[in-house]
Every structure is written in C-alpha cells, then in structure tokens.
Amino acid sequence: MSEPASLEWEHISAARARLVGRVRRTPVLTSASLDTLSGAHLFFKCEMFQNAGAFKARGATNAIFALEDTRARHGVVTHSSGNHAAALARAAALRGIAAHVVMPRNAARAKRAAAERYGARIQLCEPTLADRERAAEELRAATGATLVHPYDDLQVMAGQATAAVELLEEVGALDLLLCPVGGGGLLGGSAVAAHTLQPALRVFGAEPAGADDAARSLRAGHILPSEHPQTIADGLRSSLGVRPFAVIRRCVSDIVTVSDVEIIAAMRELWEILKVLAEPSAAVPYAAVRAGRVPARGARVGIILSGGNLDLERLPWQA
Amino acid sequence: MSEPASLEWEHISAARARLVGRVRRTPVLTSASLDTLSGAHLFFKCEMFQNAGAFKARGATNAIFALEDTRARHGVVTHSSGNHAAALARAAALRGIAAHVVMPRNAARAKRAAAERYGARIQLCEPTLADRERAAEELRAATGATLVHPYDDLQVMAGQATAAVELLEEVGALDLLLCPVGGGGLLGGSAVAAHTLQPALRVFGAEPAGADDAARSLRAGHILPSEHPQTIADGLRSSLGVRPFAVIRRCVSDIVTVSDVEIIAAMRELWEILKVLAEPSAAVPYAAVRAGRVPARGARVGIILSGGNLDLERLPWQA
Numbered sequence: 001m002s003e004p005a006s007l008e009w010e011h012i013s014a015a016r017a018r019l020v021g022r023v024r025r026t027p028v029l030t031s032a033s034l035d036t037l038s039g040a041h042l043f044f045k046c047e048m049f050q051n052a053g054a055f056k057a058r059g060a061t062n063a064i065f066a067l068e069d070t071r072a073r074h075g076v077v078t079h080s081s082g083n084h085a086a087a088l089a090r091a092a093a094l095r096g097i098a099a100h101v102v103m104p105r106n107a108a109r110a111k112r113a114a115a116e117r118y119g120a121r122i123q124l125c126e127p128t129l130a131d132r133e134r135a136a137e138e139l140r141a142a143t144g145a146t147l148v149h150p151y152d153d154l155q156v157m158a159g160q161a162t163a164a165v166e167l168l169e170e171v172g173a174l175d176l177l178l179c180p181v182g183g184g185g186l187l188g189g190s191a192v193a194a195h196t197l198q199p200a201l202r203v204f205g206a207e208p209a210g211a212d213d214a215a216r217s218l219r220a221g222h223i224l225p226s227e228h229p230q231t232i233a234d235g236l237r238s239s240l241g242v243r244p245f246a247v248i249r250r251c252v253s254d255i256v257t258v259s260d261v262e263i264i265a266a267m268r269e270l271w272e273i274l275k276v277l278a279e280p281s282a283a284v285p286y287a288a289v290r291a292g293r294v295p296a297r298g299a300r301v302g303i304i305l306s307g308g309n310l311d312l313e314r315l316p317w318q319a
Numbered sequence: 320m321s322e323p324a325s326l327e328w329e330h331i332s333a334a335r336a337r338l339v340g341r342v343r344r345t346p347v348l349t350s351a352s353l354d355t356l357s358g359a360h361l362f363f364k365c366e367m368f369q370n371a372g373a374f375k376a377r378g379a380t381n382a383i384f385a386l387e388d389t390r391a392r393h394g395v396v397t398h399s400s401g402n403h404a405a406a407l408a409r410a411a412a413l414r415g416i417a418a419h420v421v422m423p424r425n426a427a428r429a430k431r432a433a434a435e436r437y438g439a440r441i442q443l444c445e446p447t448l449a450d451r452e453r454a455a456e457e458l459r460a461a462t463g464a465t466l467v468h469p470y471d472d473l474q475v476m477a478g479q480a481t482a483a484v485e486l487l488e489e490v491g492a493l494d495l496l497l498c499p500v501g502g503g504g505l506l507g508g509s510a511v512a513a514h515t516l517q518p519a520l521r522v523f524g525a526e527p528a529g530a531d532d533a534a535r536s537l538r539a540g541h542i543l544p545s546e547h548p549q550t551i552a553d554g555l556r557s558s559l560g561v562r563p564f565a566v567i568r569r570c571v572s573d574i575v576t577v578s579d580v581e582i583i584a585a586m587r588e589l590w591e592i593l594k595v596l597a598e599p600s601a602a603v604p605y606a607a608v609r610a611g612r613v614p615a616r617g618a619r620v621g622i623i624l625s626g627g628n629l630d631l632e633r634l635p636w637q638a
Contacts, residue, residue, distance in 0.1 A: 277591075
C-alpha cells in the first residue's frame, strides 16, 4: 500500500472528524497550587479520563475507522504489552471487527485483562521484539488482518494529535507544549498539530533518563534504539519510530530527560494536588517542569497527561 | 440578625451568580466500565477538582461574599478540623478579610497546613465540640468577626447546592441524585436544587454505618446527635445541622448506610477505573450503588464526589 511520507495537518483534521462520538473529549485541569509551586501557568490535558484510561484510544480508533471496509473485515493485529492493546481491542469492538493482539508472556496481568475485557484475541509470545514481530506477522499472514503499529503509523499519530488540538482550542495561546516520549507517536502528532495551529508555540518532549533513546536520537540526527531501558515509566520504554522521528526532527524544540526519583515526586504532586491518577509515564513532562529542564517560568504551558493505568497495590513512594 | 427560616431556591440562584469566577465549574466524568459494573448510568460531579480540593469552597465562598461590607471587614471565624477551614481561608483571602479558624489540637497536619497556606489565623483548642464552640465564640466576641458554620448556615448550604445545579444543567434529566451526609449541608442544598429543577428526581443521602446519625434522625423525625462516630470517612463524622435537617426531611427520599469495608472497595474502584483521587467520604454514595442500597439499576444516577483530600502515605486497602 502506498502511504504518504510524512504526517500532515490533513491527517489530523480527518482524525478529528472521525473520532467524534468514538473517543472522549477529555477535560483540561488547572491548579493554583501547582502554578505557585512551578512559577508557570499549567494546563493539564487529562487523558487518564480517555476511554481505556490513556490517549492510546485516539490513535487506535482513528487507524481502525480509517480502514476501508474490504480491509477492515479481516480484522486488525498488533503487538503490545500495554495501553495500545486495550485501545485497539476497544476500537475493533466498536467497529465490529476482530482484534488479534500478540503479548509477551511477562505482560502485566492488569493490562492483559483489560485487552481481554474489550474482546481481544490474545496470543502470548516470548518477551523479545523479534518474537513479538514474528508472531504478529504470522497472524497477519494467516488472517489477512491489518497491522496497526502502536506508534509508527501515520493514522495512529494523527489520532494521538487530537488531544493537543483539543487542548489548544480550549485554552488558546500557549508558550510551551510538553509530551512524554516513548515511541514518539504522541509527541510527533502533537508537534505537527501545534506547528499548524500555533506556529510560535515551542514543543518539548520529556523522557526518562533510563530510556533516553529519543533524546540521544535527536542529538545524533538518526534513530538510536532503546537498549535495556530501566525506568518506572513503563509506557516509555520503546524505541522511537521512523515516522514519529521524521516530524519530531522538524517540529520539536528539544527532548529533555528526568530521573525516576524526579518522576515519582512529580507523580505524587499530581495525585496530591491535582487529584488525578497519573501513571508514571504521564508524570514525566511535569517532572521536567519541576526540575527546571524546560523554560517554563512565567510561561503558559500545556501538558498532556498521557494515562492513568497502574497497579494500586503499592505506591512508588512507599519504601 | 433575622434569617429566613428555610433554604429556598432564591438563595441557591443568588449563590450561583455570586460564585461565578470565584470557584471552579468542575467536570462531570462517566465510565463505561463503572456503568457495566453497576448496571446504572452514572454521572460523577468531580468536586475533588474544586478549589482547595472539595465542594466546601462553594459554601464558604458564598457565605463570605454574601456579607455586607460593614460586617465583612471584621473578618470571619469558624471551627473546623477539615476542608471547611481551608475553603473559608481561601475565600477570605479572595475578599481581602481575615479568617480565624479554631482547630482541635489533633487535627490532621495536612489539613492544618492547607488552612495556613491560604492565610488562616489558627487557634488550637481541645478536641471537643464544647471547647471548639467556646473558642470560636471568644474569638467572635473579641474581633467582631462573623461566624460561618461549616454546614448549619443557609448561605453555606446555598453555595454547596451549586454543584448539583451544574450537574443537572450539564447532564439533563436524572432518576437519582446521591450525596454523602455529614452535617447535611451538601445533601440539604442539593435536595432543594433538585426539587426545584427536576421535581421527579429522587435524592438519596449516603452515610457510613459507623456515623449513621442522619439516617437515624430521618427515621426518628428529630435530630439524634452523632456520638462516638467510627468510620474511615473523616468528613462525615459530624452531627446533622438544624437547617439541613429541615430541608432533608422535606426533599430527600431516604438516607442509606454503608460499611467501611464497602467504602474502601468503592474508593478503590473510583481510583482504578475513574482515575480520580476520591477521599473516603467521597466514595460513600458510590459504595451505596455498589451495595445495592439505592434503586440504581437501569437508572440515570448523579453522584457528587465531594472531595479528594487525603494522606497518600498509605492506602486504606493496604494491610
């Protein structure tokens, strides 16, 4: 299939229309106390309130509803250990087609249960990228299902971008926009949206220091894979995708990093003061503000809180 | 001062206008998963996102801005160990007047710190109702400040009612409206609002079994004080007020009770699935839905999630 080379505003605009009534428009929260603590004016786009608890519903739903009927009826397939699996299963159920999900044997039980609840057909594999890709490819060949990659896909990126579009519409002019970076789908999509809607707005990625492949890749000018990532932010361990990288290079001012200690402290403040269940990955951009890694002082700063799926048995600040 | 005998819609309507720009309009959240679990269609009015983390900002702010200038300039005084103290201090600062707060020596450090952060002048007292009232009366006599009771006050009740008004405006016709009951300010105010805006809507209070004075009072037909309340829901230990009781008798269908075990399970579901930090008191109405204590099946149910101020060192479901 021929595919346009790069994410354009037209994809995002089409995603916007396609997602109406299929995913939520999430609220934007502010906090006088967090503004005082940070010295900035912060606008939090709360994607933990999105369907299936994360922004991933936007991209997966857009990709599935963008398929032509003749392709869609064979279903979709992906490999994921996280929020994309549940999001894809939910969107497939909404369209009435099958979702095949390859999951590593060591995936969190809660995430597997979520995908199953939405009706995913799950196939377990070994926890290596090679085995995940091989298993997904076998399923694709056997069923004719369309592969929907978690982030290296223009329709997925276009869907993720709609969170930033809603935020900018709601709060008007911003100085900075901050997103977490894992595979780069959210950051890349948001950057193209911001670039179009508010050309003066500077977009930053924020990444765990223990999984800093995107920051290193941006400096190097080519993709450096994420090797042995070590971070509490389980949603941000994947390697930057080719399609996201292409737009990140063009539209993102910088990618900054924060330590796990900084992520946990930021997460705790978001819980205590903003009163939202931000998962560790979602707390990474606010951690960058707290640590002074982005020029937020006195600025109007938009932050995408990416999701809220985590295990509540134990809290990360408990010894 | 002469005071009207009972809360009327006119008080609420005036509070509505008075609060614009002074407190937040909080979002209403829904969850397909919680709807499936409960068999009802649930609309959660999220007052943990209110200023100072609880609905209390509404009543305190309305009471303070309803004062004439000649009275207001002497400041306000209250006794409170909880969210009302911070809410009153914040509203007083907004109007530029002094807030004197009598707090029991054993008040939670976090709640005292919150009131101090908003500039309250704190005076500690012994943890008995008699000593609290005596200390507040002494301060009132010495300073000329106006007493703003946490719930037994028509302007406070009128302010609290505005959460229900916003909810009904946003979601339209409901079958049930559920509020937690402590002193009854939120329930009483909400009931009058519902009675006016949607006369067919049935309003229920939900109360911890270990602090069931409101349920017992409603059955007895007169106020029975809360004696030795034992519940994790620290916001709901106080005795029902005279003014709230007058309207609760007239406009509330019933007050039901739930155990602390049921409250904790409900709170955990609100965190895990709705992704909001509901404090134990805020989880009480949803606990009543889960336990089948209210006729929620198949119904459109509004729930006021009253606040989100709690200690995050340890979670109540941890052994």
